[in-house]
Amino acid sequence: MLFESIEQTEPDYTHELAAQARGARIVAGVDEAGRGPLAGPVVVSAVVLDPNNIPAGLNDSKKLTEEQREALFELIVVSGAIVSVVVAPPTIIASRNIRGATLWAMSQAVRGLSVAADRALIDGRDIPPGLPCEGIALIGGDGRSVSIAAASIVAKVTRDRMCRIMDCDAPHFGFSAHKGYGTPQHLRALTDHGPCRHHRADFAPVVEARLRLTVGATIIDLAS
Numbered sequence: 001m002l003f004e005s006i007e008q009t010e011p012d013y014t015h016e017l018a019a020q021a022r023g024a025r026i027v028a029g030v031d032e033a034g035r036g037p038l039a040g041p042v043v044v045s046a047v048v049l050d051p052n053n054i055p056a057g058l059n060d061s062k063k064l065t066e067e068q069r070e071a072l073f074e075l076i077v078v079s080g081a082i083v084s085v086v087v088a089p090p091t092i093i094a095s096r097n098i099r100g101a102t103l104w105a106m107s108q109a110v111r112g113l114s115v116a117a118d119r120a121l122i123d124g125r126d127i128p129p130g131l132p133c134e135g136i137a138l139i140g141g142d143g144r145s146v147s148i149a150a151a152s153i154v155a156k157v158t159r160d161r162m163c164r165i166m167d168c169d170a171p172h173f174g175f176s177a178h179k180g181y182g183t184p185q186h187l188r189a190l191t192d193h194g195p196c197r198h199h200r201a202d203f204a205p206v207v208e209a210r211l212r213l214t215v216g217a218t219i220i221d222l223a224s
Contacts, residue, residue: 009143010059010143011058011059011060011142011143011144011145011146011148011149012144012145012146013049013051013054013145013146013147014144014145015121015136015138015141015144015145015147016029016049016051016121016145016146016147019119019121019136020119022119023118024118024119024134025118026048026115026116026117026118026119027048027117027118027119027120027121027147028046028047028048028082028110028113028117028119028120028121028147028151029046029047029048029049029120029121029123029141029145029146029147029148029149029150029151030044030045030046030047030106030109030110030120030121030122030123030148030151031044031045031123031141031142031148031149031151031152031155032044032045032102032105032106032123032155033061033152033155033156033158033159034155034159034179034180035098035102036181037179037180037181037182037200038180038181038182038186038190038199038200038203038205038206039090039166039173039175039180039186039196039198039199039200039206040090040159040162040163040166040175040179040180040198041087041088041089041090041093041159041162042087042088042093042098042101042102042105042159043085043086043087043088043105043155043156043158043159043162044085044086044087044088044102044105044106044108044109044151044155045083045084045085045086045109045150045151045152045154045155045158046083046084046106046109046110046112046113046117046120046151047076047081047082047083047084047147047150047151047154048081048082048113048115048117048147049076049079049081049146049147049150050079050080050081053079053080054079054146055072055075055076055079055150057072058072058076058146058149058150058153059142059143059149060140060142060143060149060152061142061149061152061153061155061156061157062142062152062156063143064153066160069153069156069157069160070157072150072153073153073154073157076150076153076154081150082113082114082115083154084109084110084111084112084113084114085109085112085154085155085158086105086106086108086109086112087105087158087162088101088102088104088105090197090198090199090200090201092104092105093200093202094200094201094202097202098200099126103126103128103129104128104130106122106128106131107128107129107130107131107132110128110131110132110133111132116132116133117132117133118133118134119133119134119135119136120133120134120135120136121135121136121138121141121145121147121148122135122136122137122138122141122148123138123140123141123142123148123151123152124137124138124139124141125137125139159179160179163175163176163179163180164176166180166198169196169198170196170197170198172189172192172193173186173189173190173193173196173198174186174189175198180198182205187205190205190206190209191209191212194209194210194213195209195210
């Protein structure tokens with residue numbers, strides 16, 4: 001396992017070239033979207049860029065507007081990049097916990113690439129267990145490696161689109177607006193309606209909302 005941390009202003013192809021200099025042929029960037037929300041899946045993408053056709057403007061998805069992410073998503077898809085996406089729904093998050101679900105999805109995303117990567121650049125501190133190749137953990141990797149930046153964009157756009165579908169299924173929660181994060185609007189809806197099937201059952205605000213409804217139902221039942 002290799003671990004690297006260094007300040008960098010914007011992503012480039014330096015880390016991919018360094019991996020290739022150490023013998024790698026196929027280098028993938030791996031990132032996730034959605035570890036923090038109270039609802040919805042965590043989504044992971046692995047991307048192998050075509051070094052001769054890297055879309056301009058790749059960066060940490062959090063530094064881009066929604067319009068920029070959507071445009072770059074399309075450019076990544078048509079650029080010749082090899083892309084894999086894995087979704088870990090709330091059921092997997094509940095069974096593995098959020099960290100375990102994220103690492104599981106990262107490993108599966110690299111395995112899902114149509115070419116066998118022999119080096120994976122992972123955003124963050126952790127190397128996923130079961131990774132089919134050597135992994136390099138890059139803290140702040142989505143702002144350092146264009147491959148990780150591309151993966152962060154694919155994962156974020158995919159998850160945001162899924163949140164819009166969730167919004168159609170449970171419109172009173174407003175998933176399109178807050179993407180499952182614990183905003184005041186979301187917390188009020190949790191209090192008023194209780195959790196839905198898209199919520200992460202073991203996240204504290206969801207547990208508390210369920211308990212409030214259970215206690216309230218018990219009080220009503222005792223009073224009847």
